Amino acid sequence: MKLYKQRLLSDAQLKRLSEHQYSCQSCSILDTFLQSYWNWLVSKVPIWLAPNLITILGLVINIITALILVWYSPDAKLEAPRWACALCGLGLFIYQSLDAIDGKQARRTGTANPLGELFDHGCDSISTVFVALSACIAVQLGYYPGWMFFQCFCAVTLFYCAHWQTYVSGTLRFGRVDVTEAQFTIMGILAISAIFGPSVWSTKGTSVLSPVIPFSMVLVPAFIIYQKSTQEIYQNHPALYILAFGLVAAKVTNRLVVAHMTKSEMDYMDWSLLGPTMLFLNQYFNTFVNEYYVLWLCLIWVSVDLMRYCYQICQEICDHLHIELFRIPYPGGPQKVIPPTSSALEKNGSGGKKQQSDEEDSMPLLDNASH
Incomplete structure (x- = not known):
């Protein structure tokens, strides 16, 4: 019994294929x-x-x-x-x-x-x-x-x-x-x-190259989009282009500073990268939307994302440290003295004791100043 085998290409398709250049x-x-x-x-x-x-x-x-x-x-x-x-x-x-x-x-x-x-x-x-x-x-x-x-x-x-x-x-x-x-x-x-x-790339440790990856995700797309643009988006709008990608770089740099100060890992994923992705994908879809409008959309997105991130970071740190960002709670009042930690005292040895005695000597002066 002969099995029926359906053809994938019709005679017309094969004819056009033979004429393809x-x-x-x-x-x-x-x-x-x-x-x-x-x-x-x-x-x-x-x-x-x-x-x-x-x-x-x-x-x-x-x-x-x-x-x-x-x-x-x-x-x-x-x-x-x-x-x-x-x-x-x-x-x-x-x-x-x-x-x-x-x-x-x-x-x-x-x-x-x-x-x-x-x-x-x-x-x-x-x-x-x-x-x-x-x-x-x-x-x-x-x-x-x-x-x-x-x-x-x-x-x-x-x-x-x-x-x-x-x-x-x-x-x-x-x-x-x-x-x-x-x-x-x-x-x-x-x-x-x-x-x-x-x-060497991993953030799960003290790798030197791990912070390079997030920044390269900004620099490499910026260069590729600039080179592949059929509308010469960078040449015609250099200030707008640099602002859009510069703010993404600023966001990534801020995250690097936070990772350093909190002794934590730096994640690769960042929502600000969605802005350059818009430009990147638009080029591969044959510039379906005018690149100038997409660049403005990218700039608005990364600006809002940067402001949101900065506000949230500052708010969380202020809540944790019980401080205010742009205001001194008690101007001219008694200053809050943060005692050294036990590890700092052990590290400084006698120097730590000397520092403590100096602080005790200065306390009456602070009290008098407050009166």
């Missing part, structure tokens, strides 16, 4: 810089090696090296071995290199066809998942499940939006800072984790 525009900084390396690399590839085989080979290497990280840190909290981070970074570099030369090999062998484009982008869509996950494991982002969820699915969403833009415009466009730059950034993260260990 690949269209791509790229002004990527690294793509231009790496062209000589890719041309040299493809010249070393045997002429009989099929382009699609190059693509799938790179994907398999990328997946295997990423799964090694997943094996050692399935919850993205455990510290994966440094060699696993290095291996994953190497796997991503190999994948990126092979992905860049498969089209060159197709043109070199005269085998370029629509299936090659589909195969290339299909492999990229799968690789995006593993690359995003490996980056989260390398920085132990499992301690922040909400942020890890956002990072991974944001990468997948942005990849989809890039091809949605291609579907609408007919041309795949790469900005000055795009896929290649993102891949090399993740390679850098994996390299740092391989050299210093994944815990």
